[in-house]
Amino acid sequence: MSAGSIIDARDVDYTLDVAGRPLHILRKVSLSVAPAEVVAIVGPSGSGKTSLLMLLAGLEKATDGQVVVNGRDLSDMNEDNLARFRRHTLGIVFQSFHLIPSLSALDNVGLALEIAEPGLSMAQVREKAAAALAAVGLEGRLDHRPSALSGGEQQRVGLARASVANPPLLLADEPTGNLDQKTGAIVVDLMFDLARKNNTAVVLITHDPALAAKADRVFTMTQGQLTETTVPKPATASASSARKAPARKPAARKPAAKKPVSK
Numbered sequence: 001m002s003a004g005s006i007i008d009a010r011d012v013d014y015t016l017d018v019a020g021r022p023l024h025i026l027r028k029v030s031l032s033v034a035p036a037e038v039v040a041i042v043g044p045s046g047s048g049k050t051s052l053l054m055l056l057a058g059l060e061k062a063t064d065g066q067v068v069v070n071g072r073d074l075s076d077m078n079e080d081n082l083a084r085f086r087r088h089t090l091g092i093v094f095q096s097f098h099l100i101p102s103l104s105a106l107d108n109v110g111l112a113l114e115i116a117e118p119g120l121s122m123a124q125v126r127e128k129a130a131a132a133l134a135a136v137g138l139e140g141r142l143d144h145r146p147s148a149l150s151g152g153e154q155q156r157v158g159l160a161r162a163s164v165a166n167p168p169l170l171l172a173d174e175p176t177g178n179l180d181q182k183t184g185a186i187v188v189d190l191m192f193d194l195a196r197k198n199n200t201a202v203v204l205i206t207h208d209p210a211l212a213a214k215a216d217r218v219f220t221m222t223q224g225q226l227t228e229t230t231v232p233k234p235a236t237a238s239a240s241s242a243r244k245a246p247a248r249k250p251a252a253r254k255p256a257a258k259k260p261v262s263k
C-alpha cells in the first residue's frame with residue numbers, strides 16, 4: 001500500500017448475488033489517491049462507478065481485495081466504527097442534493113456539523129455553518145429553505161454541508177446530474193477550488209469529460225474495470241497536481257434487495 005494515501009484500494013472485486021446468480025460489478029479495481037488530490041471517474045452508465053463510491057464510503061463491502069481509506073481498512077470495521085469513520089472522514093455530495101426540505105440552508109449545514117462534531121455550542125455551529133455557506137457564495141441565503149433555492153444553489157448547500165466539518169475526503173456522485181451545463185461547471189469549479197483551498201481530496205463521478213478534465217487525474221470505468229486516462233489539461237485548469245500535499249488532520253444510493261457474495 002502507498003504510504004500516506006487517503007484512498008488505497010487494491011484488487012477490489014465486488015460481486016452481487018442477484019436471484020442466485022453472481023453479478024460481477026467490479027473486477028480487480030485498484031485506486032490510490034493522495035491527500036488533497038482531486039480525481040474524476042468517468043464511464044458509461046452501469047459500468048460500476050457508483051458501486052466503487054459506495055465501497056469507498058463503507059456503505060457496501062468488497063467481495064475481495066482491500067479498501068483502505070484514511071488509513072482504515074474498511075473490511076475490518078463493524079457498523080458503529082464505519083458510521084464514526086464516515087462522520088470524521090467523508091463529505092458526500094449527491095446528485096439529487098438530499099437536503100432536508102423543512103430546514104433552512106443554515107440548519108441543513110448546521111445539522112451535519114452537529115453530527116460530525118457533537119461538542120460544539122449552538123453559537124459555534126451557527127458560525128461555522130454560516131462560514132461554510134459564505135464559502136460557496138450563499139451568505140445571502142442562510143434562512144432560505146431548499147424550495148426557495150435554485151438547483152445550483154441547493155447543490156452549493158450540499159457542498160457546504162459536505163465540507164463544513166472539514167473532512168479529508170469528498171465523494172461526489174454526479175453532483176451536476178440535475179443541473180444545466182453552465183451551472184454544473186460553476187458547482188464543480190467551486191467544489192474543486194474549495195477542496196484545493198482546504199486540502200481536501202475529491203473523488204468526482206461525472207458523465208461529463210469536460211468537468212472530469214478539471215481534476216488532477218481522470219479514470220475511466222468500463223464494465224467494472226478502472227483505468228487511468230490521459231486527458232489534455234484545459235489552459236485554465238489549476239495545476240494542483242504540482243502542489244505538494246501538506247500534512248492535515250484527519251476529520252447513499254440504491255437501498256437494495258441484494259447481498260454480497262461471500263469470498
Ligand SMILES: Nc1ncnc2c1ncn2[C@@H]1O[C@H](COP(=O)(O)OP(=O)(O)OP(=O)(O)O)[C@@H](O)[C@H]1O
Nearest residue numbers: 018025044045046047048049050051052254256258
Ligand atoms: N442492488 C443492485 N442489484 C442489482 N444490480 C445492481 C445493484 N446495484 C448495482 N447493480 C448493477 O451494477 C452495475 C453497476 O451499477 P453502478 O450504479 O455502480 O453503475 P454506474 O456506473 O454508477 O452507473 P450510472 O452512471 O448509470 O449511475 C449496473 O449494471 C447495475 O445495474
